[in-house]
Amino acid sequence: MVLLKWLLCQLVLFTALSHAFTDYLLKKCAQSGFCHRNRVYAENITKSHRSYYKLDTGSIAHDPLQNVLHATLVKTIPRLDGDDIAIEFPFSLSFLQDHSVRFVIDEKERTVANNSGLSISPQRYNKTWQYAFDEKFRNKVLNKTNSPELHFFKQEHIANSLWSKLSSFLSLSNSTRDIVHLQNGNISLDIFTEPFQLKIYLQNTLKLIVNERSFLNIEHHRTKQENFAHILPEEITFNMFKDDFLYSKQDTLPLGPESIALDFSFVESTDVYGIPEHATSLRLLDTSQSEPYRLFNVDVFEYNIGTTQPMYGSIPFMFSSSATSIFWVNAADTWVDIKYDAQLNKTMTHWVSENGVIDVVVSLEQDIPTIINRFTDLTGRPFLPPISSIGYHQCRWNYNDEMDVLSVDSQMDAHRIPYDFIWLDLEYTNDKKYFTWKSNSFPNPKRLLSKLKKLGRNLVVLIDPHLKKDYEVSDRVISENVAVKDHNGNNYIGHCWPGNSIWIDTMSNYGQEIWKSFFKKFMNLPVNLTNLFIWNDMNEPSIFDGPETTAPKDLIHDNHIEERSVHNVYGLSVHEATYDAIKSIYSSSDKRPFLLTRAFFAGSQRTAATWTGDNMANWDYLKISIPMVLSNNVAGMPFIGADIAGFAGDPTPELIARWYQAGLWYPFFRAHAHIDTKRREPYLFNEPLKSIVRDTIQLRYFLLPTLYTLFHKASTTGFPIMSPMFIEHPEFPELYGIDDQFYWGDSGLLVKPVTARDQLETEMIFPPGIFYDFASLNSFINDGTDLMKKNITTPLDKIPLFIEGGHIIAMREKYRRSSKLMKNDPYIIVIAPDAEGRAVGDLYVDDGESFGYQRGEYVKTQLVLENGHILKNDPIHIPENLVDIHSDTLRNTNIEKIIIAKNELQQNLKLKSYVAVKQDGKEYSFPSKLSYENDHKIVILNPKLDITESWELII
Ligand code: NOJ
Numbered sequence: 001m002v003l004l005k006w007l008l009c010q011l012v013l014f015t016a017l018s019h020a021f022t023d024y025l026l027k028k029c030a031q032s033g034f035c036h037r038n039r040v041y042a043e044n045i046t047k048s049h050r051s052y053y054k055l056d057t058g059s060i061a062h063d064p065l066q067n068v069l070h071a072t073l074v075k076t077i078p079r080l081d082g083d084d085i086a087i088e089f090p091f092s093l094s095f096l097q098d099h100s101v102r103f104v105i106d107e108k109e110r111t112v113a114n115n116s117g118l119s120i121s122p123q124r125y126n127k128t129w130q131y132a133f134d135e136k137f138r139n140k141v142l143n144k145t146n147s148p149e150l151h152f153f154k155q156e157h158i159a160n161s162l163w164s165k166l167s168s169f170l171s172l173s174n175s176t177r178d179i180v181h182l183q184n185g186n187i188s189l190d191i192f193t194e195p196f197q198l199k200i201y202l203q204n205t206l207k208l209i210v211n212e213r214s215f216l217n218i219e220h221h222r223t224k225q226e227n228f229a230h231i232l233p234e235e236i237t238f239n240m241f242k243d244d245f246l247y248s249k250q251d252t253l254p255l256g257p258e259s260i261a262l263d264f265s266f267v268e269s270t271d272v273y274g275i276p277e278h279a280t281s282l283r284l285l286d287t288s289q290s291e292p293y294r295l296f297n298v299d300v301f302e303y304n305i306g307t308t309q310p311m312y313g314s315i316p317f318m319f320s321s322s323a324t325s326i327f328w329v330n331a332a333d334t335w336v337d338i339k340y341d342a343q344l345n346k347t348m349t350h351w352v353s354e355n356g357v358i359d360v361v362v363s364l365e366q367d368i369p370t371i372i373n374r375f376t377d378l379t380g381r382p383f384l385p386p387i388s389s390i391g392y393h394q395c396r397w398n399y400n401d402e403m404d405v406l407s408v409d410s411q412m413d414a415h416r417i418p419y420d421f422i423w424l425d426l427e428y429t430n431d432k433k434y435f436t437w438k439s440n441s442f443p444n445p446k447r448l449l450s451k452l453k454k455l456g457r458n459l460v461v462l463i464d465p466h467l468k469k470d471y472e473v474s475d476r477v478i479s480e481n482v483a484v485k486d487h488n489g490n491n492y493i494g495h496c497w498p499g500n501s502i503w504i505d506t507m508s509n510y511g512q513e514i515w516k517s518f519f520k521k522f523m524n525l526p527v528n529l530t531n532l533f534i535w536n537d538m539n540e541p542s543i544f545d546g547p548e549t550t551a552p553k554d555l556i557h558d559n560h561i562e563e564r565s566v567h568n569v570y571g572l573s574v575h576e577a578t579y580d581a582i583k584s585i586y587s588s589s590d591k592r593p594f595l596l597t598r599a600f601f602a603g604s605q606r607t608a609a610t611w612t613g614d615n616m617a618n619w620d621y622l623k624i625s626i627p628m629v630l631s632n633n634v635a636g637m638p639f640i641g642a643d644i645a646g647f648a649g650d651p652t653p654e655l656i657a658r659w660y661q662a663g664l665w666y667p668f669f670r671a672h673a674h675i676d677t678k679r680r681e682p683y684l685f686n687e688p689l690k691s692i693v694r695d696t697i698q699l700r701y702f703l704l705p706t707l708y709t710l711f712h713k714a715s716t717t718g719f720p721i722m723s724p725m726f727i728e729h730p731e732f733p734e735l736y737g738i739d740d741q742f743y744w745g746d747s748g749l750l751v752k753p754v755t756a757r758d759q760l761e762t763e764m765i766f767p768p769g770i771f772y773d774f775a776s777l778n779s780f781i782n783d784g785t786d787l788m789k790k791n792i793t794t795p796l797d798k799i800p801l802f803i804e805g806g807h808i809i810a811m812r813e814k815y816r817r818s819s820k821l822m823k824n825d826p827y828i829i830v831i832a833p834d835a836e837g838r839a840v841g842d843l844y845v846d847d848g849e850s851f852g853y854q855r856g857e858y859v860k861t862q863l864v865l866e867n868g869h870i871l872k873n874d875p876i877h878i879p880e881n882l883v884d885i886h887s888d889t890l891r892n893t894n895i896e897k898i899i900i901a902k903n904e905l906q907q908n909l910k911l912k913s914y915v916a917v918k919q920d921g922k923e924y925s926f927p928s929k930l931s932y933e934n935d936h937k938i939v940i941l942n943p944k945l946d947i948t949e950s951w952e953l954i955i
Pocket residue numbers: 397425426462537538598613614672673674
């Protein structure tokens with residue numbers, strides 16, 4: 001039977017190689033018991049206008065010490081005999097950070113009969129936050145949250161002081177409803193007890209309504225026998241105790257129906273974003289006539305485009321254009337319906353998870369960057385990667401042996417194509433046994449690593465969490481009892497690349513330790529070899545003969561936790577343990593890890609980069625890669641890219657050129673290809689393609705100082721690296737739907753990659769201001785107050801790329817073979833003045849590889865141009881021990897060349913014909929060479945100017 005299933009699966013996968021992803025492997029909402037039940041419940045409740053949930057007013061208690069409000073939420077199931085059933089759910093609410101509210105609804109302890117034979121915990125899983133939240137929040141359980149000040153009023157207080165104000169303000173029809181009003185700084189909140197509802201305000205403006213539509217539904221525990229009595233009139237019983245979907249019929253559903261659901265209405269907005277990963281537009285689709293968005297980590301080879309189907313990663317975080325966000329802290333299979341109402345200027349959403357608790361963090365802010373900042377404060381900042389890892393990565397499934405790797409390495413140099421990482425996919429292993437090398441192909445990994453190291457290059461190898469049965473690694477996992485179990489408590493065996501495999505249980509602390517110990521042995525290299533890094537693939541987990549390509553939901557993890565409860569966070573537990581392993585192995589050299597994961601959850605950004613999985617080499621996948629990368633960028637996980645130039649299939653030369661030109665802007669810039677495709681390392685291309693690709697990759701390297709500065713900003717504030725236009729220009733409603741044109745962070749670089757065949761012209765959209773074509777620095781002005789559309793010619797070697805006036809870009813301009821070899825090169829500064837002759841740019845510099853920056857070993861400066869000719873440098877941070885570390889780590893912090901782009905308005909600005917430096921109010925002439933190219937002023941400084949010092953240059 002298992003074999004038959006496996007064969008069937010192989011067939012499906014094989015078919016998948018030639019077609020797009022086989023949809024029928026995945027459930028539609030109507031085939032998923034809990035999704036369908038909740039959609040029907042929502043429909044019926046809309047008609048009946050009833051609600052069965054109320055907060056018991058008498059139970060409301062405020063714990064002033066912990067600043068938490070506790071209460072009991074009661075669900076009443078009416079019975080004809082009048083013997084209604086009341087189910088209690090503990091409710092707690094607190095303020096988190098300054099502008100966030102967190103509430104949790106659990107189910108009162110669930111008891112199951114002694115003889116139930118259950119091998120899982122009957123309690124709802126309520127620990128997802130411990131994986132998702134950053135360490136600094138992890139140690140605080142909900143009721144230890146530190147809140148500055150919480151004003152708590154019960155109804156009687158409201159009646160005295162606030163009642164009249166509130167009831168007119170909220171236009172309450174039923175003025176006898178109990179309301180609990182809470183205030184914390186700018187945020188206030190009304191809790192309506194019956195029916196249960198929350199209204200959340202920022203500075204007294206209503207932003208979010210929770211349970212406005214009464215879709216709140218918690219399928220409380222009951223046995224199959226008593227089920228009938230526990231059903232509400234609006235409920236259906238579809239697949240409550242069984243699963244009749246073709247591929248998951250085996251699901252034992254040991255606890256029956258357990259789903260949770262709640263609706264959220266975003267007020268004053270008809271644009272919502274987030275909840276990656278989906279191959280759809282950046283602005284989320286209205287799903288009222290289609291499938292809901294699904295968050296469920298699965299392996300979707302050649303996934304379909306434009307659908308709300310689940311993909312490899314899940315971040316249950318959504319925000320609106322009105323800067324309000326929801327973080328649904330749940331790692332179970334989750335579906336989200338979205339309905340825009342233009343008339344009411346509202347977005348109504350409905351969230352449904354298969355089990356677990358309702359644990360929600362709502363944030364209200366003045367703008368979207370602050371929303372993302374809050375979210376990455378809570379779930380952790382994106383890690384600051386080694387600078388080499390934001391260079392170019394050359395990957396394919398597979399480089400066959402050491403010779404192959406070294407020949408790619410030398411060919412790249414021979415053709416002057418810079419790169420930093422070369423990758424080994426699956427086939428480097430001995431018989432797909434991870435933590436081993438195929439000895440005849442890679443007889444001496446240390447030799448390979450030390451050869452690569454000479455030019456500062458790195459090697460990434462793939463290690464997946466499925467482990468082939470019967471070899472020392474899997475044997476140890478079994479003997480240490482840290483394999484994921486089936487529902488009977490036996491080690492689960494499924495099929496993946498190696499055939500029969502087991503899965504490491506990194507949800508267990510001990511499992512993590514064992515996992516780390518494998519890396520310790522595998523990466524036991526000479527101390528000077530710290531250029532080996534890891535790729536965790538297939539960690540959704542992907543299981544070829546599993547339901548929906550993944551793990552059966554009734555598998556069991558450590559502590560009697562069902563896979564059903566933690567599915568979406570398993571991949572994170574794998575890559576976090578891997579990250580910790582690399583970090584500790586390299587601790588003596590203080591080297592920062594680089595790690596790629598395919599599955600992700602909220603919090604994954606702390607330790608890993610990701611990519612958009614198995615795309616195809618055609619134009620549609622190039623086009624969709626941009627909104628996909630943008631979506632992750634606004635959901636706190638910016639280090640992402642798509643396989644260039646499409647994983648499956650052979651791309652045309654034109655597609656290759658355009659894909660590199662788009663991929664250059666992905667935070668993660670990697671070429672990758674399926675094992676069945678033709679070789680396509682860039683030096684193999686004919687001209688002019690080869691030169692186009694080389695120039696593109698070189699441009700990425702020239703821009704590394706700016707990109708690294710953006711990575712630094714992301715690692716401190718969560719600010720997107722590939723950033724939607726509405727982040728920079730929230731004032732234009734039209735920009736909220738744009739996802740084919742974007743900025744690079746706040747650098748002012750504005751790009752619209754060409755993503756269609758034969759496209760020799762593209763229409764770009766420009767906010768008011770001056771825009772400089774990046775290649776020529778020629779400018780044009782949008783002097784209106786509105787957006788302007790303009791056609792840009794796009795011959796094959798041209799990227800539609802502009803610098804917005806008002807920005808300064810730091811670059812390097814010498815071709816070097818890798819990022820490491822650029823370290824000693826001085827900077828060139830490109831200045832794009834605005835209409836007032838002003839421009840600003842940040843520059844962040846550290847050693848690019850160690851954790852020294854966490855000890856203050858970095859330089860951060862801001863360059864400011866005033867009146868078109870005064871350039872000031874004011875370091876914001878320089879290390880205390882600058883002199884000691886300067887030559888060793890920071891290396892070059894000098895500016896050698898300054899280019900001031902010319903614009904039509906500059907006639908009015910004072911332009912100098914000499915360069916002077918100002919000190920103590922006096923001007924001294926500064927040794928330099930001045931020249932003009934197409935009227936753009938070029939200054940070569942000799943001596944160079946150091947950004948670690950304050951200076952003012954008159955140009
Ligand atoms: C699936 C990954 O998505 C792909 O990038 C990789 O090449 C294959 N696994 C083989 O390891």
